[in-house]
Amino acid sequence: MAAPKKRGMQTIVFDNPPCLTSWASIVGPKEGEGPWGNSFDVRLNDNLLGEKTWEKAESKLLQDTVSLALSKRGFEIDDVEVFLAGDLLNQLASANFAARTLNIPFLGLYGACSTMAESLIVGAMILDGGFCERVIAATSSHHYSAERQYRFPVEQGVQRSLTAQWTVTGSGAVVLEKGVLGPKIKSATIGKIVDRGQDDANNMGAAMAPVASDTIKMHHLDLNLQPDYYDLVITGDLGSVGAALVRQLFNRDGLVPKPNYSDCGILIFDEKQDVHAGGSGCGCSAVMLCGPLLAKMQRGELNKLLFVATGALMSPTTTFQGETIPCIAHAVAIENQ
Amino acid sequence: MNMPQNEGLKNAEKAEYDSMVSQISPKPTYLKNFLWAFVIGGLICMTGQIILNSLIKSGMDLKAAGSMTSVILIFLAALFTGLGLYDELAKKAGAGTIVPITGFANAIVASAMEFKREGYIFGVGARIFTVAGPTLVFGFVISVIIGLIKFLI
Structure with missing residues (x-):
C-alpha cells in the first residue's frame, strides 16, 4: 500500500x-x-x-x-x-x-x-x-x-x-x-546528503549551498508548487558565500521565478560585528525561527514560510583524513491558516 | 583510464562548482595581511631587541641576555594570552604574532587555559601541546637532520 x-x-x-x-x-x-x-x-x-x-x-x-x-x-x-x-x-x-x-x-x-x-x-x-x-x-x-x-x-x-x-x-x-490555533506545519521535505566535493571547513556555506538548493527544489517539485509560493524561503546558516551560491543554483536547478529568499546566517549578525561570512550553528536557524520569524507569522506579516535548516555533517577527524564535507538540509513548511 | 561515465560527470560537476565557489568567495586580503604581519611582527621583534640591548647594557653577556630575552618575551605572551589580548592582536597580525616565539607561548598557554576544565592530567597535561605539538615534533626532526649534517661534514 x-x-x-x-x-x-x-x-x-x-x-x-x-x-x-x-x-x-x-x-x-x-x-x-x-x-x-x-x-x-x-x-x-x-x-x-x-x-x-x-x-x-x-x-x-x-x-x-x-x-x-x-x-x-x-x-x-x-x-x-x-x-x-x-x-x-x-x-x-x-x-x-x-x-x-x-x-x-x-x-x-x-x-x-x-x-x-x-x-x-x-x-x-x-x-x-x-x-x-x-x-x-x-x-x-x-x-x-x-x-x-x-x-x-x-x-x-x-x-x-x-x-x-x-x-x-x-x-x-x-x-x-495537535489541533490548536496558530501557525501549522503543513508539510516537510526530508533532505538527502549532498556532497559536491567541498573540503574547506572554513567555507561551509559553499559546502552546504548545493544541498539547500536541492531540498528546496525537491520540496516545490514534490508538492507541485510554484517557486514563489512561499512568502519567504529561509535557509539556516549558509552565510553570505553560501547564500550567493544558492541564488545562482536556483537558476541552474530551474527554480523560476526565484523564491523570495534569505538566510538566517546573514540576518543574525551585522556586518560590523566582524563575523566574516555570517552566523552558523544549530542555534543560528533555531533562534531566528523562534525569535523574529515566528513572531512575524503570529502578527500575520508572514503567512507561508519554508524553513530550510542546513547542516554540514563534518567531523574534525574525517576532515584531517582528507574527506569532503557531506551536507544535509531539511525543509519545514509553516503556514498560517 | 576506464573511468565510468558518472564518475567523469561527477568530476566535471565538481570542477564547475569549484569555479563558482572561487568566484563568489571573498579573496583573502593578502596585502593588508602582509602589512599588519610586518608591522606587528616587527614591533614584537623590536621589543625583543630593546630588552636584549638593555640586558647587555646592564652587564649580562650576549648568550645569557639572549636566553633571558626569550624568557621575558614568552612571559609577556603568556600574560597577554591570559588577559585575553593576544588573540585580539593576532586577529589583525596573523603571521606577525604566530612566527615569533610569542606565538609559540600563546599556543601553549591558550591550550592549557582551554583544557584546564578537564583537570590537570587529562586536560592540561594531555592536551597542552595540541596546537604547539607539530612545531615541537618537526623542530626536533629538523634539529636531528641538521645535527647529522654537521656531524658528517
Missing part, C-alpha cells in the same frame, strides 16, 4: 497539521547585539551563564529555553510527552544533559546545524501519527564549546578566513501540539 502522507520523492504532508503553540529563544551577548537582538526572548550578558564550562553553559542554555517555551504556554515540564533535541557537541552532550535534568522522554537527534528542522519534522510526525499530543523540539549551539571541539582554544591567536562563519550562541525551542 502506498504511503498516504507521502508526496513525490522526499516530501510528507500532514493530515492534521501540528500547531506551533509556543516558542522561545535565548541568545548570547554577541547575538543580542545583532540586528534582531530585540526579537529574542532573553539576551544573555554572560557566555558562561554562571557555569564552570562551556559545555555546562550550553546545556543550561538549552534547558532554560525549553523551560521558557513551556512556561509561555503555561505548561509544566511534564505536560509535554517527548523532548526532541540535538546539538553540535560530541555525543550530543548538551541535549543529553539537558534531558537528564528535564526528565521528559527524550529522543536525541544529530543533524548538525539542520537539527531545528529535523526535530520539528520528527515532532510533527509523532503528533500526526497519533503517538503523542504535545512534544517539544529544540536545539542549541554555543560559540565557545563549538570552537574548542571543531577548531582552536578560545585564546589561541588565529586569523579567521574571510569565508568562515561564526557559531551562534543560542537556543530555540518550539512546543508542538
Whole structure:
C-alpha cells in the first residue's frame, strides 16, 4: 500500500497539521547585539551563564529555553510527552544533559546545524501519527564549546578566513501540539546528503549551498508548487558565500521565478560585528525561527514560510583524513491558516 | 583510464562548482595581511631587541641576555594570552604574532587555559601541546637532520 502522507520523492504532508503553540529563544551577548537582538526572548550578558564550562553553559542554555517555551504556554515540564533535541557537541552532550535534568522522554537527534528542522519534522510526525499530543523540539549551539571541539582554544591567536562563519550562541525551542490555533506545519521535505566535493571547513556555506538548493527544489517539485509560493524561503546558516551560491543554483536547478529568499546566517549578525561570512550553528536557524520569524507569522506579516535548516555533517577527524564535507538540509513548511 | 561515465560527470560537476565557489568567495586580503604581519611582527621583534640591548647594557653577556630575552618575551605572551589580548592582536597580525616565539607561548598557554576544565592530567597535561605539538615534533626532526649534517661534514 502506498504511503498516504507521502508526496513525490522526499516530501510528507500532514493530515492534521501540528500547531506551533509556543516558542522561545535565548541568545548570547554577541547575538543580542545583532540586528534582531530585540526579537529574542532573553539576551544573555554572560557566555558562561554562571557555569564552570562551556559545555555546562550550553546545556543550561538549552534547558532554560525549553523551560521558557513551556512556561509561555503555561505548561509544566511534564505536560509535554517527548523532548526532541540535538546539538553540535560530541555525543550530543548538551541535549543529553539537558534531558537528564528535564526528565521528559527524550529522543536525541544529530543533524548538525539542520537539527531545528529535523526535530520539528520528527515532532510533527509523532503528533500526526497519533503517538503523542504535545512534544517539544529544540536545539542549541554555543560559540565557545563549538570552537574548542571543531577548531582552536578560545585564546589561541588565529586569523579567521574571510569565508568562515561564526557559531551562534543560542537556543530555540518550539512546543508542538495537535489541533490548536496558530501557525501549522503543513508539510516537510526530508533532505538527502549532498556532497559536491567541498573540503574547506572554513567555507561551509559553499559546502552546504548545493544541498539547500536541492531540498528546496525537491520540496516545490514534490508538492507541485510554484517557486514563489512561499512568502519567504529561509535557509539556516549558509552565510553570505553560501547564500550567493544558492541564488545562482536556483537558476541552474530551474527554480523560476526565484523564491523570495534569505538566510538566517546573514540576518543574525551585522556586518560590523566582524563575523566574516555570517552566523552558523544549530542555534543560528533555531533562534531566528523562534525569535523574529515566528513572531512575524503570529502578527500575520508572514503567512507561508519554508524553513530550510542546513547542516554540514563534518567531523574534525574525517576532515584531517582528507574527506569532503557531506551536507544535509531539511525543509519545514509553516503556514498560517 | 576506464573511468565510468558518472564518475567523469561527477568530476566535471565538481570542477564547475569549484569555479563558482572561487568566484563568489571573498579573496583573502593578502596585502593588508602582509602589512599588519610586518608591522606587528616587527614591533614584537623590536621589543625583543630593546630588552636584549638593555640586558647587555646592564652587564649580562650576549648568550645569557639572549636566553633571558626569550624568557621575558614568552612571559609577556603568556600574560597577554591570559588577559585575553593576544588573540585580539593576532586577529589583525596573523603571521606577525604566530612566527615569533610569542606565538609559540600563546599556543601553549591558550591550550592549557582551554583544557584546564578537564583537570590537570587529562586536560592540561594531555592536551597542552595540541596546537604547539607539530612545531615541537618537526623542530626536533629538523634539529636531528641538521645535527647529522654537521656531524658528517
